[in-house]
Amino acid sequence: xxxxxxxxxxxxxxxxxxxxxxxxxxxxxxxxxxxxxxxxxxxxxxxxxxxxxxxxxxxxxxxxxxxxxxxxxxxxxxxxxxxxxxxxxxxxxxxxxxxxxxxxxxxxxxxxxxxxxxxxxxxxxxxxxxxxxxxxxxxxxxxxxxxxxxxxxxxxxxxxxxxxxxxxxxxxxxxxxxxxxxxxxxxxxxxxxxxxxxxxxxxxxxxxxxxxxxxxxxxxxxxxxxxxxxxxxxxxxxxxxxxxxxxxxxxxxxxxxxxxxxxxxxxxxxxxxxxxxxxxxxxxxxxxxxxxxxxxxxxxxxxxxxxxxxxxxxxxxxxxxxxxxxxxxxxxxxxxxxxxxxxxxxxxxxxxxxxxxxxxxxxxxxxxxxxxxxxxxxxxxxxxxxxxxxxxxxxxxxxxxxxxxxxxxxxxxxxxxxx
Numbered sequence: 001x002x003x004x005x006x007x008x009x010x011x012x013x014x015x016x017x018x019x020x021x022x023x024x025x026x027x028x029x030x031x032x033x034x035x036x037x038x039x040x041x042x043x044x045x046x047x048x049x050x051x052x053x054x055x056x057x058x059x060x061x062x063x064x065x066x067x068x069x070x071x072x073x074x075x076x077x078x079x080x081x082x083x084x085x086x087x088x089x090x091x092x093x094x095x096x097x098x099x100x101x102x103x104x105x106x107x108x109x110x111x112x113x114x115x116x117x118x119x120x121x122x123x124x125x126x127x128x129x130x131x132x133x134x135x136x137x138x139x140x141x142x143x144x145x146x147x148x149x150x151x152x153x154x155x156x157x158x159x160x161x162x163x164x165x166x167x168x169x170x171x172x173x174x175x176x177x178x179x180x181x182x183x184x185x186x187x188x189x190x191x192x193x194x195x196x197x198x199x200x201x202x203x204x205x206x207x208x209x210x211x212x213x214x215x216x217x218x219x220x221x222x223x224x225x226x227x228x229x230x231x232x233x234x235x236x237x238x239x240x241x242x243x244x245x246x247x248x249x250x251x252x253x254x255x256x257x258x259x260x261x262x263x264x265x266x267x268x269x270x271x272x273x274x275x276x277x278x279x280x281x282x283x284x285x286x287x288x289x290x291x292x293x294x295x296x297x298x299x300x301x302x303x304x305x306x307x308x309x310x311x312x313x314x315x316x317x318x319x320x321x322x323x324x325x326x327x328x329x330x331x332x333x334x335x336x337x338x339x340x341x342x343x344x345x346x347x348x349x350x351x352x353x354x355x356x357x358x359x360x361x362x363x364x365x366x367x368x369x370x371x372x373x374x375x376x377x378x379x380x381x382x383x384x385x386x387x388x389x390x391x392x393x394x395x396x397x398x399x400x401x402x403x404x405x406x407x408x409x410x411x412x413x414x415x416x417x418x419x
Contacts, residue, residue, distance in 0.1 A: 040072075044074070251279055
């Protein structure tokens with residue numbers, strides 16, 4: 001009996017050992033050391049341009065981190081060990097391991113970062129998936145950060161040596177397609193804002209993003225958000241209404257099964273935000289909020305110069321917001337403009353007689369007077385002030401990579417990196 005148990009444990013140990021080898025047990029497997037490496041990057045001869053770009057991105061980043069030259073080769077085959085395979089399901093090496101990599105053909109993008117059979121696979125079911133797998137590997141495993149295009153905004157943590165651990169993670173992006181398009185459905189309780197022709201705001205957005213306004217002529221437009229949420233072709237909504245409408249519309253969107261992007265501020269009361277957060281979590285909705293300042297090129301560049309230590313040691317941050325008149329200059333009741341659904345505009349707020357300075361300029365674009373009214377907004381600091389306040393929060397001392405002390409040591413001694 002004892003001999004049988006001993007034999008069983010030996011067989012079990014051997015099975016575990018074989019399984020570990022099959023999945024590429026990379027404990028103490030040097031990836032690079034003292035500016036040298038035995039690893040090479042392999043692409044299929046039929047690699048798509050996106051995959052070729054991914055290989056170059058990986059080679060360039062690893063060179064900056066390690067000083068080692070990771071050679072990029074085009075070959076339908078790869079050696080049994082120390083090979084980095086980049087590609088999609090058209091790559092024979094990826095196709096052979098598709099099941100183990102959990103990659104399947106289809107329109108839904110899939111990404112895999114995995115160590116198998118002595119190799120590192122940075123793969124996707126589509127070419128772009130392979131590119132995102134490279135970025136995921138560099139960020140997750142080596143602490144790389146890109147804060148701004150070009151050397152001013154990149155962080156490549158120098159390392160003398162690094163060993164490749166066992167890796168196995170797969171994921172699908174939250175959205176089936178990532179990109180900016182001038183398309184979709186519009187809603188506004190001010191009918192004149194729904195116009196495309198002669199709308200200077202729409203023209204400015206189209207020019208900035210090189211969009212064609214003519215493509216929007218058949219888009220669905222409405223003054224009632226409920227019609228938009230009932231629209232069968234709408235998967236996600238961007239909510240950029242006056243502040244007092246943020247939570248009600250977001251809750252209705254979640255209930256309708258839509259994913260939600262909500263502009264700042266999320267709410268007028270902390271309790272309202274808690275209700276919204278709980279609803280999004282319960283429904284497993286994709287929910288995001290942000291400040292557009294994080295997407296403004298000039299501000300992004302300024303922050304990246306600070307966070308990569310280009311301006312030296314950061315000592316003091318000062319923030320200010322514009323002064324806004326409180327109360328509004330003219331609160332005398334006025335006739336409601338024909339194009340404005342004032343009842344819908346006020347929505348959940350206490351009813352007040354219409355005046356232009358309390359709402360927003362009529363048929364012209366300017367800063368809305370609602371900033372001065374606590375029924376709709378908590379004031380300039382709590383609304384527009386979120387933009388500069390977010391830049392302060394973005395400072396390197398406040399925001400770090402949890403659990404990654406090495407990545408939190410920035411160039412020139414500046415601590416902190418974005419998560």
